[in-house]
Amino acid sequence: MDNIIKVLIAKPGLDGHDRGAKVIARGLKEAGMEVVYTGLRQTPEQIVRSAIQEDVDVIGLSILSGAHSYLFPEIMNRLKKADRSDVVVIAGGIIPEDDHKKLKELGIKAIFQPGTPISKIVDFIENEVQK
Amino acid sequence: MVDNIDQLYADIQRGNENTIAKAISMVEDGTKDAVKLMKKVYRNIEPAYLVGISGPPGSGKSTITQSIVQLWRKENIKVAIIAIDPTSHFSGGALLGDRIRMDKISTDQGVFIRSMATRGSLGGLNSSIYDTVLIFSLAGFEYIIIETVGVGQNEIDIVKLADTTIFVTVPEAGDEIQAYKAGLMEVGDIFVVNKADRPKSKQMVLTIEQLVSFREDKNIWMPPVLATNALKEEGITDIKKRINDHHIYLQENDLLQKNRREVIRAQMINLMEKKLNEKYISPILKDQKFFKHIELICKKKEDPYSVVNELLLL
Amino acid sequence: MSKEDIDKLYKEWKNNKFDKTAQRFGERKKEFKSDSNRTVKPLYSPLDIKDLDYTNKISFPGDYPFTRGVYPTMYRSKLWTMRQYAGFGNAKETNRRFRYLLEQGQTGLSVAFDLPTQIGYDSDYPLARGEVGKVGVAIDTLADMELLFDQIPLDEVSTSMTINSPASILLAMYKVVAEKQGVSSEKLAGTIQNDILKEYIARGTYIFPPEPSLRIITDIFDYCSKEMPRFNTISISGYHIREAGSDAIQELAFTIADGIEYVKAAVDIGMDVDEFAPRLSFFFNAQMDLFEEIAKFRAARRLWAEIMEERFKAQKAKSKMLRFHTQTAGSALTAQQPMNNIMRVTLQALSAVLGGTQSLHTNSYDEAMGLPTEDSVKIALRTQQLIAHETGAADTIDPLAGSYYIESRTDHLVKEARQYIEKIDELGGMAQAIETGYIQREIQENAYRLQKEIEKKDRVVVGVNEFIEEGEGKNNNLLKVDPTVEKEQIKELNNIKEKRDDKEVKDALTQIKKAAVNNNNLMYPIIKAVKAYATIGEISDALREEFGEYEAQYI
Known part of the structure; x- marks a missing residue:
């Protein structure tokens, strides 16, 4: 029986800086995960629907534009409405420390700053999904 | 663990997206519940019309898929897409990137897109793909598209599951086409030369037409070779029409059931x-x-x- | 000493001294590599540049191929333009930051627009939610632009605008604002980024497919050559290619290849190369490998000059001069121990100055965590002033020329970039190379290599993988964009829409569509629409209808 972790890497909002998202996607793949990458300019609706259809264990959100304060609550609410709050949501990009607490209260499990090694993200995911 | 297979079956039939998605994961993971579910599905469900699309990377398969789906959606036809990407032999992981090119249909309530990795299990891939097809059929999707990258034996085996098989290529792929002709030319029902605004596209169409005419199985169906420009949505209605033609052709010649018996045989x-x-x-x-x-x-x-x-x- | 003598002495030194000592004491690394993954030898000597012809390949400042600089006097006459990229919230707030920066001695403006503006959406468009005023200033209509440049004399300041797909709209607005200030178009100086190819490759703020996008660009070339002769019509940008993870060679090669594509497009529609080429400008990144970066800037000048001469038979010297803006690398900034970023920026800025940049933006140390504050921006500006006035780096022209290492790296970079350009030519030029995904894949490969090197500590980043302190990365002093900005911007937009003459707007938009179909220069109808207070969204939509939208194709 296979038990492969499936991850959705998504870029919500309008920012086009996808270096981080792509590097992470590749890193997770090389760590043996199946990674769905959805490309730029994804709305909360698109992200949540993709997560549901793909039945992912984890959603990784990458954002650098500062629009997280609007977009992340939207995504978390939609997940809740779809009865999929079990999906582990993590985030990365440029997200000021000040906002971390609020985002974690929404249910976002971890926020990774620039410079985080992929191995740390892999460990975190493997740990969370096993739980 | 699922408490009640009948409940699961009913939820899929109602089109509950969470359940459909979970059922596909069960099939992919090969769980015991999946076997229970599939036993019931096989005994009750006729598969929806299955279209396979394959071709080399960058040929525009996903864009074509999206455009065809949009046409079907205008007629309110529900469509499911299974997008398959290869699993890495080294890590066992996979990068599934086909959704990028299906942005326009990703929130359409009548469309379900599922990416799958090949996972490289012996024969297991095709059976889980076909099981997924049946799950989608149970959920009421009328057309199902299987999309694969590449033109190797694996991909050919996958698209062989389909009732209509489409091969997409680009004008520059001349040499590749010559090399693949053996496998690919024999199973394609429709050939598409995409990005036809480029030079060499007429030449490409001719090359394929010629290769197809050498086919050994002199069926009545002569695979058409279409020139399209998916980004500008040119030539898509033609593909849709030819799928329909091929469907009718199969029905009229009692080939649909014959093909499907072949598929079941392969599944066995x-x-x-x-x-x-x-x-x-x-x-x-x-x-x-x-x-x-x-x-x-x-x-x-x-x-x-x-x-x-x-x-x-x- | 003859070359043979040097060669003999070098071999003696290498075998008898260097190798023996290195064997005894070892070397710090198994292999020394430049940022671009090229071997760095222990020593460079006259032998490394023995085939380099001074007159043809290096020459004098202001002389072809401009390796040593585009102007004869360089910084001895006039320092580079200190141009800090700024913009956030609404036009009024950004106008205040602009005036602050000018008071602090900044010599040019650089406008950052928010993402909805950059992608041609109005502030009330659904996808714009949460983005208004975030990474730059929100501009919906001419009214915002009037506020943005309020009390800033546009005949005295030069303005750079980071705008690509909607470049013609913002350029039109700038022209009209100047007109209202009583400044005529021919006096206007500045730059629009207007570089769509790198948006497909690296930055992501595209709207239209490549073909119509290139046409919008050549329309701007044509318009400016007639009406705004002092304005740089494009800023061909390697900056974002580097930020996306390329190395220095790729940055150089892909930027020049983009330039070739633009020149080709303009020549193809019948423009005379010497008519528009003098107004092309470039934009590079300054990363951490000090010497390789200096060599890169010098190589860029030589390569462009050679290409303009060889391929496009440019006659005017100005058509062959590569003038460029530099920004220090955003991706080199770390959230950990943010004060270290000040030193990083200093060294990067130094490379740009030693490389002969025409203008420079220095990043603020807190930008890995969010928008910079007024204080952090000031330190960044002071860094430039300090290099300019205290170090002497600006007092003699191209001071590192003749360094065996610098000259050898410069020459190698030109050669390696040329190999890439040849490959791109084989693929049918840059637009096609992008479409096949080749360029993006090359960059991604390198980005992944860099990440791996950092994780394996083959590449040390101070504070990130070495010299780590726990609990770093806190900075609670960041600039916050007022959350009411979005609401107020939308309110303002609605006000304008009520006040304007709707028929005039409608007519103007129809004119734009007509020009799009009939292949007439789009600038003229866009100026008309802007004057009627048509919004950026409306104008972009008119073009979307005719041109369609670009969809990303590759991972």
């Missing part, structure tokens, strides 16, 4: 291989004895023929 073989593998081969591979035999064969003290007979108790 897949399942048997999988079972044999699970039950007999896998345990042997994990056994220390197996490695000792390898050593002895290398030292010329044994030979593989005798050892295999011994191991399989033949």
